[in-house]
Amino acid sequence: MPVGFVLSTRAYKNFVEANDLHGTILDIVADATPHEAASSERASASIQSVFEAARLPADIAASVAHAYGSLGEDGPAVAVPSSATADDLPDVSFAGQQDTYWYVRGEAPLLDAIRKCWASPWTARAIGYRMQMGVDQRGRTMAVIVQVMVARGCVRHPVYSNPSTGDRPELVVNASLGLGAAIVWGRPSREQS
Numbered sequence: 621m622p623v624g625f626v627l628s629t630r631a632y633k634n635f636v637e638a639n640d641l642h643g644t645i646l647d648i649v650a651d652a653t654p655h656e657a658a659s660s661e662r663a664s665a666s667i668q669s670v671f672e673a674a675r676l677p678a679d680i681a682a683s684v685a686h687a688y689g690s691l692g693e694d695g696p697a698v699a700v701p702s703s704a705t706a707d708d709l710p711d712v713s714f715a716g717q718q719d720t721y722w723y724v725r726g727e728a729p730l731l732d733a734i735r736k737c738w739a740s741p742w743t744a745r746a747i748g749y750r751m752q753m754g755v756d757q758r759g760r761t762m763a764v765i766v767q768v769m770v771a772r773g774c775v776r777h778p779v780y781s782n783p784s785t786g787d788r789p790e791l792v793v794n795a796s797l798g799l800g801a802a803i804v805w806g807r808p809s810r811e812q813s
Contacts, residue, residue: 624698624767625687631680632738632762639674645742646758654751657744664744671739676731684734685727688766696768697723698730702737703763717746718762723769730766737764 636642645667652663688695702718719740721733740746741760750757 622767622770627764629761629763634677638677644670649757652747660744660748663747664742667742668739671735688730691768695726697725699767699769700724700733701765702740703765704741717749734764738762
């Protein structure tokens, strides 16, 4: 297991509160409609701009800098996947809806990748998917994982509760060489080294 750290949903909430984003996000997304894809695109573009303009609270930036510095002297390349609180619901799967950033190196690029992960529940595809599936747009929170990248020849193997039967204690392991995009997108891996 690669070493790393997690920014909890509390960090996301602190970021949103510090920048007074919650009401703004909900006002913007309220204009999106399920039958007009362009409305999700417009809402997403506006929300992405709001996130880009928002400042990371100093305590969060300092914590990230400290944790990243503890991963190695040279500032290793890291993977920065998002982990939404509603990624996998009993009747809805959000796999692939939020963003992941690979081979991020350096404190400033890492902070930028974290901000982008926090904004990724508000991509057009995620907004549209929630509307299509009848999932409430409110209450979205996001954790972010930061892990040292491992060699490309590795096997990535997420574990899910069985999606075919819905039996939560029954686990299914999907494996793929490389970064795992083949698993998320359901296609053969082209990431082999």
